[in-house]
Amino acid sequence: MKRTKVKALLQSAERGHEVLLKGWVRTKRGNKYVTFIAVNDGSTIHNIQVVADMNLFTDESLRDVTTGASVSVLGTLVESQGKGQSVEIQARTIEVIGLADPETYPLQKKGHSLEFLREIAHLRPRTNTFGAVLRIRHAMAFAIHRYFNHNGFFYVHTPVITASDAEGAGEMFRVTTLDPINPPRTEDGQVDFSQDFFGKSTNLTVSGQLEGEVCAMALSEIYTFGPTFRAENSNTSRHLAEFWMVEPEMAFYDLEDNMDLAEDFLRYLVRYALDHCLDDLQFLNDMYDKELLARLNFVVEHDFQRLTYSEAVAILRDAKQKFEYKVDWGTDLQSEHERYLVEKHFKKPVILTNYPKEVKSFYMKLNDDNKTVRAMDVLFPGIGEIIGGSQREENYDKLVARMQELNIPEKEMWWYLDTRRFGSVPHSGFGLGFERLLLFVTGMGNIRDVIPFPRFPKSAEF
Amino acid sequence: MKRTKVKALLQSAERGHEVLLKGWVRTKRGNKYVTFIAVNDGSTIHNIQVVADMNLFTDESLRDVTTGASVSVLGTLVESQGKGQSVEIQARTIEVIGLADPETYPLQKKGHSLEFLREIAHLRPRTNTFGAVLRIRHAMAFAIHRYFNHNGFFYVHTPVITASDAEGAGEMFRVTTLDPINPPRTEDGQVDFSQDFFGKSTNLTVSGQLEGEVCAMALSEIYTFGPTFRAENSNTSRHLAEFWMVEPEMAFYDLEDNMDLAEDFLRYLVRYALDHCLDDLQFLNDMYDKELLARLNFVVEHDFQRLTYSEAVAILRDAKQKFEYKVDWGTDLQSEHERYLVEKHFKKPVILTNYPKEVKSFYMKLNDDNKTVRAMDVLFPGIGEIIGGSQREENYDKLVARMQELNIPEKEMWWYLDTRRFGSVPHSGFGLGFERLLLFVTGMGNIRDVIPFPRFPKSAEF
Numbered sequence: 045m046k047r048t049k050v051k052a053l054l055q056s057a058e059r060g061h062e063v064l065l066k067g068w069v070r071t072k073r074g075n076k077y078v079t080f081i082a083v084n085d086g087s088t089i090h091n092i093q094v095v096a097d098m099n100l101f102t103d104e105s106l107r108d109v110t111t112g113a114s115v116s117v118l119g120t121l122v123e124s125q126g127k128g129q130s131v132e133i134q135a136r137t138i139e140v141i142g143l144a145d146p147e148t149y150p151l152q153k154k155g156h157s158l159e160f161l162r163e164i165a166h167l168r169p170r171t172n173t174f175g176a177v178l179r180i181r182h183a184m185a186f187a188i189h190r191y192f193n194h195n196g197f198f199y200v201h202t203p204v205i206t207a208s209d210a211e212g213a214g215e216m217f218r219v220t221t222l223d224p225i226n227p228p229r230t231e232d233g234q235v236d237f238s239q240d241f242f243g244k245s246t247n248l249t250v251s252g253q254l255e256g257e258v259c260a261m262a263l264s265e266i267y268t269f270g271p272t273f274r275a276e277n278s279n280t281s282r283h284l285a286e287f288w289m290v291e292p293e294m295a296f297y298d299l300e301d302n303m304d305l306a307e308d309f310l311r312y313l314v315r316y317a318l319d320h321c322l323d324d325l326q327f328l329n330d331m332y333d334k335e336l337l338a339r340l341n342f343v344v345e346h347d348f349q350r351l352t353y354s355e356a357v358a359i360l361r362d363a364k365q366k367f368e369y370k371v372d373w374g375t376d377l378q379s380e381h382e383r384y385l386v387e388k389h390f391k392k393p394v395i396l397t398n399y400p401k402e403v404k405s406f407y408m409k410l411n412d413d414n415k416t417v418r419a420m421d422v423l424f425p426g427i428g429e430i431i432g433g434s435q436r437e438e439n440y441d442k443l444v445a446r447m448q449e450l451n452i453p454e455k456e457m458w459w460y461l462d463t464r465r466f467g468s469v470p471h472s473g474f475g476l477g478f479e480r481l482l483l484f485v486t487g488m489g490n491i492r493d494v495i496p497f498p499r500f501p502k503s504a505e506f
Numbered sequence: 507m508k509r510t511k512v513k514a515l516l517q518s519a520e521r522g523h524e525v526l527l528k529g530w531v532r533t534k535r536g537n538k539y540v541t542f543i544a545v546n547d548g549s550t551i552h553n554i555q556v557v558a559d560m561n562l563f564t565d566e567s568l569r570d571v572t573t574g575a576s577v578s579v580l581g582t583l584v585e586s587q588g589k590g591q592s593v594e595i596q597a598r599t600i601e602v603i604g605l606a607d608p609e610t611y612p613l614q615k616k617g618h619s620l621e622f623l624r625e626i627a628h629l630r631p632r633t634n635t636f637g638a639v640l641r642i643r644h645a646m647a648f649a650i651h652r653y654f655n656h657n658g659f660f661y662v663h664t665p666v667i668t669a670s671d672a673e674g675a676g677e678m679f680r681v682t683t684l685d686p687i688n689p690p691r692t693e694d695g696q697v698d699f700s701q702d703f704f705g706k707s708t709n710l711t712v713s714g715q716l717e718g719e720v721c722a723m724a725l726s727e728i729y730t731f732g733p734t735f736r737a738e739n740s741n742t743s744r745h746l747a748e749f750w751m752v753e754p755e756m757a758f759y760d761l762e763d764n765m766d767l768a769e770d771f772l773r774y775l776v777r778y779a780l781d782h783c784l785d786d787l788q789f790l791n792d793m794y795d796k797e798l799l800a801r802l803n804f805v806v807e808h809d810f811q812r813l814t815y816s817e818a819v820a821i822l823r824d825a826k827q828k829f830e831y832k833v834d835w836g837t838d839l840q841s842e843h844e845r846y847l848v849e850k851h852f853k854k855p856v857i858l859t860n861y862p863k864e865v866k867s868f869y870m871k872l873n874d875d876n877k878t879v880r881a882m883d884v885l886f887p888g889i890g891e892i893i894g895g896s897q898r899e900e901n902y903d904k905l906v907a908r909m910q911e912l913n914i915p916e917k918e919m920w921w922y923l924d925t926r927r928f929g930s931v932p933h934s935g936f937g938l939g940f941e942r943l944l945l946f947v948t949g950m951g952n953i954r955d956v957i958p959f960p961r962f963p964k965s966a967e968f
Contacts, residue, residue, distance in 0.1 A: 047758060049658060049726065066758045067726075068929045085757075086725035087658060114929040142900070142930030149928050166717075166921040167928070169724035178725060182660040189651050196511060196549060198644040203959045204666065204733045205679070205710075205748050207966045217667070217681045217703070219710065221737045224697045227686060235686045241679070241737055241747065242966035248667075248681065255628075255959055255968060262631035263548035263640060264511065264529075271666045271732065275683045275703055285703065286667050295547075296509060296528045438604070459628035459968050466611050466629070467530045467576040468604030497665045497717055504669045504704035506717060506921050 045118070051087035053121060054131060065092065065117040065133055068170065069144075072109050074098075080126075081109055081138070083117065086169070089176050089323050093124065093132040101138065111152055112144030112170070158493055165497055166506050173331065176324035177486050177494055180317060184481060187316035188269060188290055191309060197265040197292060202252030204271060207244055208456060215275040216247035217285075248273035253473060254407075254460050256293040257436060260471055261463045267292040269478070277501050281490040284479060286499040293473035299409075299418040299435040302472035303395050306422050306431050307348045309476075310393075314343050317485050325485075333487035339425055340485065346392040348422065353377075353399045356385055363389070376403040382421075382428045394423045406446045408434040409470075420474070427484045433474020440464035507580070513549035516593060518583060527554065527579040527595055530632065531606075534571055536560075541568055542588075543600070545577060548631070551638050551785050555586065555594040563600065573614055574606030574632070620955055627959055628968050635793065638786035639948050639956055642779060646943060649778035650731060650752055653771060659727040659754060664714030666733060669706055670918060677737040678709035679747075710735035715935060716869075716922050718755040719898060722933055723925045729754040731940070739963050743952040746941060748961040755935035761871075761880040761897040764934035765857050768884050768893050769810045771938075772855075776805050779947050787947075795949035801887055802947065808854040810884065815861045818843075821851055838865040844883075844890045856885045868908045870896040871932075882936070889946045895936020902926035 045064045048056075053063060067085030074080050077098055082091035094117050096106060109115060119135040126132070146152070150164055151171060161168040168174040192199065205219050221241040222228065228236040237245040252268035259266045268291040275285065292305065317325065318340055329336040351359075360371040360381050365388070369378045377396075386394050398416040401408070408417035422431035437443045443464055447454055454461065482494035492498040497506045507526045510518075515525060529547030536542050539560055544553035556579050558568060571577060581597040588594070608614070612626055613633060623630040630636040651661065667681050683703040684690065690698040699707040714730035721728045730753040738745065754767065779787065780802055791798040813821075822833040822843050827850065831840045839858075848856050860878040863870070870879035884893035899905045905926055909916055916923065944956035954960040959968045 051658070066931070068724075086660075112929045114931045141932070142926075142928070144928040164921075166720045166924060167724075169721050170929075175724060178660060178662065178721070182655075182662075185661050185663075186651055186655045189648055193644075193648045196513070198548075198640060199647050200640065200644075200958055201647075201733070201750055203748060203961060203966070203968070205735075205961050205966055208968075215683070217683060218686065219679045219681060220686070221677070221679060222686070224680065224682070224684070224689060225695075233687075241739075241963060242961070243964040244966065246966050258628045258968070259631050259640070259958060262530075262629075262637060271663070273667075277703075286665060288663055459626075462628060464604075466604070466606040467574045467632075469528070469576045470603070496662055496721060499665060499667050499704070501703060502705040504665070504667055504706065504708050506665070506670075506720070 049087040050083070050085045050090065050092045053092055053133075054088065054090055054129070056121060056131065059121060059123055059131070061121060062136075063119065063121045063133060065094065065115075065119070066141075067115065069109055069111055069113045069115055071111060072106070079106055079109075081115070081117075083115060084175075086175055089172055089179075089327050090129070093126070093129055094119065094135050094138070095132050096135045096138060101135070106138065108140040108143055109138065110144055110146045110149075112149040114141040115139060116141055158490065162492055162498070169496070172327060174493075176327050177482070177488065178496065179324050180321045180486055181482055181494065183317060183320050184313060184478070184485060185269070187313050187320075188267075190316075191312050192267045192292065195265070197267050198259070198263045200252075200256060200259045200263075200266045200268055201270060202249070202255035202268045204249050205242070205246050206249045207242070207246050208254065208460075216250060217273050217275045219246045219248060250274060251289065251291065251475065253291050253293065253475065254457075256291050256473065257471065258459070258463055260293040260295045260473070261467065261469070264296070265292070265294045279501055281492070284491055284495065284498055284500055287491075287495065288478035290476040290478055291473060293471065295469050295471045297435070297472040298470055299397060299420060299472060302433055302435060302474060303348075303350060303397070303420055306395070306420070306433065306474055310422065310431070311344055313481065314340050314485065318344065328487050332489075336487035339487075343393060343424070348393040348395050349390040350395045350397065352397050353416070356381075356396050359389055360384065374400050374402065379428045382423045383425075386423045386425050386428075393425070396421045396423065401446075404434070406450050406452055407436050407443065409437045410442055410446070422474075424484055427480060430480050430484060431474050431476050433472065435470065435472040438464060438468045438470050440468065511549040512545070512547045512552065512554045515554055515583060515595075516550065516552055516591070518593065521583060521585055521593070523583060524598075525581065525583045525595060527556065527577075527581070528603075529577065531571055531573055531575045531577055533573060534568070541571075543568075543571055543577070543579075543597075545579065546637075548637055551634055551641075551789050552591075555588065555591055556581065556597050556600070557594050558597045558600060563597070568600065570602040570605055571600065572606055572608050572611075574611040575602050576604040576606075577602055620952065624954055624960070631958070634789060636955075638789050639944070639950065640958065641786050642783045642948055643944055643956065645779060645782050646775060646940070646947060647731070649775050649782075650729075652778075653774050654729045654754065657727070659729050660721070660725045662714075662718060662721045662725075662728045662730055663732060664711070664717040664730045666711050667704070667708050668711045669704070669708050670716065670922075678712060679735050679737045681708045681710060712736060713751065713753065713937065715753050715755065715937065716919075718753050718935065719933065720921070720925055722755040722757045722935070723929065723931070726758070727754070727756045741963055743954070746953055746957065746960055746962055749953075749957065750940035752938040752940055753935060755933065757931050757933045759897070759934040760932055761859060761882060761934060764895055764897060764936060765810075765812060765859070765882055768857070768882070768895065768936055772884065772893070773806055775943065776802050776947065780806065790949050794951075798949035801949075805855060805886070810855040810857050811852040812857045812859065814859050815839075815878070818847055818858050822846065825851070836862050836864065841890045844885045845887075848885045848887050848890075855887070858883045858885065866896065868912050868914055869898050869905065871899045872904055872908070884936075886946055889942060892942050892946060893936050893938050895934065897932065897934040900926060900930045900932050902930065
């Protein structure tokens, strides 16, 4: 007989037929007449109730049915007699497949702190919270692929190991097979990376953008969705050493097109979550963040406010609110400024454009004022920047001039510059930090809780 | 006016309306009355023909319309007068957006060798061949997500940076931020990895399986799809240092269920390619591999032959064919043996099961004979092994015994072993090398030609 998953059982319209349930015990309670066993199999946040008539079962036979044990239950799906569930299973046989010793199994009935659960990240997917987060993570990843596929974008796998540094900055992890204790040396005593696996010094990528641009110059509209890395010693609730990034890149898009795409994309994703993950979102709303569903609906229902950096600076200068950091034209905005704009002033998502070139990357298109670039940051309530992007500088001479100003080696970037030498076109793109999106959609407060096995300074467990 | 992509133009039922085309020039030819410009934008392998009436245009105005240049064309979509295309564009205006100097642009009309194109991997997506390969690559990635999403599997991102080695072997890349020239040392002169970024020695993952198993023990059915790495000095047409792997892992699946899934999955993917990429497949069939479409249809139409390793050994021993390597029970099969079984003996895809434990990994479930494990390899025509998988050993004691035999450190694997201590269940999974799949589906002969920017010994360009 084939197993039916809990999600399907709970949605079943049929009654009175025999079903096979397999899953893990969440709780067991009862009296001398009847035992109720709540079983979950990860397909949904809801458990299904197994009812064991104690005329058919002995206490002894149910002794090993403890929290965390795996069970196989054969029984009849019936209308539930109790409250809170539509159907339940009247058990005919209950087999314990794998034990979970109540003395040592760490996930007992009582709630656990998120900090404690981080220490047992290999078991936390078995909790309601992380089951919900991981199902939402899956749904958001799928929605991203679905959105782009539907709109004619091609998924491109850009390399993880790279010899270039897209941002022109950012601390990177070195990838090597050289003997760490006694590496080969050049005549002047430096490490001889020509003998390393790739014949040169290589790192883990910080962004797939530059390779993405290359592909957009052939396929028109592409996106990347892959792991990216920062070797920054940041022990915060917003930083990971390894995280996933989504980077669409589009030929023939100007900044306006770029903003239209970013807005449509984000609202599609949030709507998808509301349409496909409402049970999980409701749980997270009830347990962690009573404003969560309201905030998600808010994003779906409101157009994003678009304004320039300069306009934002003027608003912030006139603001009655005291800021810790002073607002000066030419400096980057702080999180407190971004949140003021989104949460207090406009009370909706905001897209800021045309930042001073000094605070942005070399590849962003210079405006005619020679001072600002066609950058855009999408700011969200509670999160701040969720997307950063720009129209790219498609003019070869201007791009080279900017690289020279910033000491970015042209020679290593020959292939990137070729896109501006041969059939260059106006183009744009942006980056969405996948875990940033998940912080917003799940309402979780710590980025380590929206990825299965977080990587951060001094921690690469599991 | 909004741009329409070539794919949509070619499929358009409407005629006589004005359209805006943006793309890159593939060819230009003509006479003094008319100029024909073939334009491609990557949305399809087909070009659209732009017709410039030389009463409206001058040679001078079309001088920069050269192969590789980017153009914006405003014109009327009309029934084509010529052969080979249904519609064409009668141009009203033709604007060259970005030049491509015919003296220096590497991709001129003539065909280029795949070897040469590998040297300019940043431009090769602009060729018919790599446009086709990249579109198929996208379609296969999407089909993988679609298949699993539809069947209730959850996508899990397993870590790229890891301190563990799933295979218990395999050469790995070290990930580090230590000073390469003068790393910190312990008292006994070794490198002090406790001072490294993660507080220990870390590597790039060779497989997400172990973390995948952990998640399947909570969510029932999961899959990974991410980059994996091998620091092997293999300069072959079948090996990459960085490649993408798909690894489903399913609780409550035995080996039979695992085979059923693998077979259904592979046939779904090949059918998806035939349904969604026929133009690109037809091109590759015509240009590179006249058997390609026949081979793909063959897989869709035939059940896979299932037999044990021992049965295969018996067949190979009785074979009339001379093999380079002798077939002995207990040794791994060579590619020549696998291909004989698939291409000569059964003439269909084959799944071999129950291999000698010595040639397989520690985590595979031991059969009652104590000699073989519940492994399965799916063998494909032309490719050999396309999937490797197994039922996993769910028994704690047997797993630990096997780890001890193979000197796999239990202490580092405490979290993996916990899955067998708490609510263990029979479970199975497999790995599909994404580029192996693409070799099969595209018919390309070299794995470096089915990934945008290949990584192999002495090469991390772009």
